[in-house]
Amino acid sequence: xxxxxxxxxxxxxxxxxxxxxxxxxxxxxxxxxxxxxxxxxxxxxxxxxxxxxxxxxxxxxxxxxxxxxxxxxxxxxxxxxxxxxxxxxxxxxxxxxxxxxxxxxxxxxxxxxxxxxxxxxxxxxxxxxxxxxxxxxxxxxxxxxxxxxxxxxxxxxxxxxxxxxxxxxxxxxxxxxxxxxxxxxxxxxxxxxxxxxxxxxxxxxxxxxxxxxxxxxxxxxxxxxxxxxxxxxxxxxxxxxxxxxxxxxxxxxxxxxxxxxxxxxxxxxxxxxxxxxxxxxxxxxxxxxxxxxxxxxxxxxxxxxxxxxxxxxxxxxxxxxxxxxxxxxxxxxxxxxxxxxxxxxxxxxxxxxxxxxxxxxxxxxxxxxxxxxxxxxxxxxxxxxxxxxxxxxxxxxxxxxxxxxxxxxxxxxxxxxxxxxxxxxxxxxxxxxxxxxxxxxxxxxxxxxxxxxxxxxxxxxxxxxxxxxxxxx
Amino acid sequence: xxxxxxxxxxxxxxxxxxxxxxxxxxxxxxxxxxxxxxxxxxxxxxxxxxxxxxxxxxxxxxxxxxxxxxxxxxxxxxxxxxxxxxxxxxxxxxxxxxxxxxxxxxxxxxxxxxxxxxxxxxxxxxxxxxxxxx
Numbered sequence: 001x002x003x004x005x006x007x008x009x010x011x012x013x014x015x016x017x018x019x020x021x022x023x024x025x026x027x028x029x030x031x032x033x034x035x036x037x038x039x040x041x042x043x044x045x046x047x048x049x050x051x052x053x054x055x056x057x058x059x060x061x062x063x064x065x066x067x068x069x070x071x072x073x074x075x076x077x078x079x080x081x082x083x084x085x086x087x088x089x090x091x092x093x094x095x096x097x098x099x100x101x102x103x104x105x106x107x108x109x110x111x112x113x114x115x116x117x118x119x120x121x122x123x124x125x126x127x128x129x130x131x132x133x134x135x136x137x138x139x140x141x142x143x144x145x146x147x148x149x150x151x152x153x154x155x156x157x158x159x160x161x162x163x164x165x166x167x168x169x170x171x172x173x174x175x176x177x178x179x180x181x182x183x184x185x186x187x188x189x190x191x192x193x194x195x196x197x198x199x200x201x202x203x204x205x206x207x208x209x210x211x212x213x214x215x216x217x218x219x220x221x222x223x224x225x226x227x228x229x230x231x232x233x234x235x236x237x238x239x240x241x242x243x244x245x246x247x248x249x250x251x252x253x254x255x256x257x258x259x260x261x262x263x264x265x266x267x268x269x270x271x272x273x274x275x276x277x278x279x280x281x282x283x284x285x286x287x288x289x290x291x292x293x294x295x296x297x298x299x300x301x302x303x304x305x306x307x308x309x310x311x312x313x314x315x316x317x318x319x320x321x322x323x324x325x326x327x328x329x330x331x332x333x334x335x336x337x338x339x340x341x342x343x344x345x346x347x348x349x350x351x352x353x354x355x356x357x358x359x360x361x362x363x364x365x366x367x368x369x370x371x372x373x374x375x376x377x378x379x380x381x382x383x384x385x386x387x388x389x390x391x392x393x394x395x396x397x398x399x400x401x402x403x404x405x406x407x408x409x410x411x412x413x414x415x416x417x418x419x420x421x422x423x424x425x426x427x428x429x430x431x432x433x434x435x436x437x438x439x440x441x442x443x444x445x446x447x448x449x450x451x452x453x454x455x456x457x458x459x460x461x462x463x464x465x466x467x468x469x470x471x472x473x
Numbered sequence: 474x475x476x477x478x479x480x481x482x483x484x485x486x487x488x489x490x491x492x493x494x495x496x497x498x499x500x501x502x503x504x505x506x507x508x509x510x511x512x513x514x515x516x517x518x519x520x521x522x523x524x525x526x527x528x529x530x531x532x533x534x535x536x537x538x539x540x541x542x543x544x545x546x547x548x549x550x551x552x553x554x555x556x557x558x559x560x561x562x563x564x565x566x567x568x569x570x571x572x573x574x575x576x577x578x579x580x581x582x583x584x585x586x587x588x589x590x591x592x593x594x595x596x597x598x599x600x601x602x603x604x605x606x607x
Contacts, residue, residue: 063564138509141508141564272507277507278507281506281512282501282503282506292513296509413504413507
């Protein structure tokens with residue numbers, strides 16, 4: 001059975017027919033204290049983190065806020081979304097703040113059209129800004145910037161929800177939400193809508209109709225529809241993604257651009273952890289007024305731009321071939337063929353070329369997505385491997401649960417750990433396996449070229465991960 | 474076009490927050506460049522070695538007294554005189570260096586800097602056995 005029929009069957013048959021392979025998730029979504037209890041817990045954590053971001057005289061080696069946010073939560077998020085999908089979005093304090101604003105201000109207009117029109121590009125700009133700030137400001141060691149970001153996101157989420165209906169911030173602007181949205185295509189936890197949920201679209205804070213729920217990336221698992229009377233709400237299944245790779249049909253242009261943007265940011269983050277980055281700095285600093293941040297910003301932008309441009313070139317090459325296939329009656333150019341009858345040949349050619357390019361670009365980006373996720377998980381593992389224990393020690397020290405017993409930071413800045421390297425290569429290998437699967441799954445022209453690009457990207461990341469890497473930048 | 478302009482604005486806004494006041498850097502080894510804090514810390518250490526000699530380090534490096542006797546030893550290897558990796562991976566050493574850079578810029582004496590460092594970092598850990606400046 002194809003993906004679409006699987007999803008359709010799940011939707012039509014309703015919750016009773018679904019086999020829930022992990023008991024606990026659906027009851028959790030229907031639990032009367034979900035997500036409220038988690039929201040209050042995370043509100044408390046958020047307030048504490050903001051306090052510690054600006055608190056002087058901390059006992060630990062690092063700042064508690066940066067240690068918790070960037071060395072524990074952020075790398076942990078990658079693994080959480082692999083197994084738990086967007087469940088973080090359900091319990092996230094920013095989403096909670098948005099829901100809270102909705103309870104305070106009941107009558108609000110829908111978000112203005114500009115959000116819908118520019119939504120995808122707002123999302124791309126948001127993720128790009130977040131990635132650039134992460135790398136250029138060195139958020140892992142920058143407590144002040146971390147605190148400002150936490151405060152800014154809280155106010156944005158609250159203010160936008162006071163002004164407009166639904167989770168406007170989460171839906172259009174939250175970089176974390178957008179990143180989880182893209183990666184959750186490969187989550188094991190998959191939400192399903194049911195046909196009894198016709199009323200759910202009215203209550204869904206991100207305006208999704210469960211009947212046409214784009215699995216599983218749109219649902220934020222906020223629990224609103226599962227608690228609304230008369231609405232049965234979503235159900236979930238937990239299934240390893242391998243038996244049924246998601247379909248390209250669910251993958252929009254926004255997801256395509258975001259996927260490649262993330263690939264560029266991951267490449268920059270990977271390079272940053274190797275000695276290649278130092279060589280680049282040694283070369284670039286004298287030309288850029290010894291401004292470290294400027295060298296990072298230009299380096300990251302250049303890398304991201306190059307990757308997007310390369311993918312666009314490949315897509316353009318493949319797009320032409322797709323058009324030829326379409327003219328033969330098997331591709332995306334069928335719309336163009338129909339329009340050609342109407343007589344506007346130039347416009348049709350442009351429109352056809354544009355559609356073919358867009359389709360080819362998306363197909364390319366979709367094929368790269370599992371590899372990008374593999375890189376994200378490998379980097380997350382690197383951070384957890386080198387930073388989780390010192391970060392936990394900082395939390396315990398600051399909580400006065402343990403006492404100071406001296407400290408000797410590692411003198412080996414760039415280190416090689418064979419077990420870590422093996423695990424990272426295994427994660428990259430899994431990404432390669434699924435990426436190649438997707439490259440071949442799309443039966444149109446260019447499967448071989450897509451596979452070649454995937455292999456080239458894998459080789460590049462494999463090379464980077466085999467170098468000695470710094471665990472904490 | 475709007476998207477490209479927005480991206481350019483973002484790029485220049487973030488880059489504009491950077492520190493471009495530093496002059497020519499000495500020939501630093503690769504580990505110095507792994508973060509902005511590290512680069513700035515080593516820049517300050519290189520320019521203020523005589524102050525760092527009189528300031529203790531509170532990161533816990535006291536555990537190895539033969540190697541570390543003051544903050545300068547965290548940035549420069551005591552035996553060889555070359556740059557040492559230790560401070561590049563140590564928040565406390567870098568924080569102390571940044572404070573020294575700031576206070577030295579404000580015109581404080583070595584003794585005043587030492588007293589401020591002692592007051593600010595005494596909770597972080599045991600200091601190295603560094604004599605008070607005269």
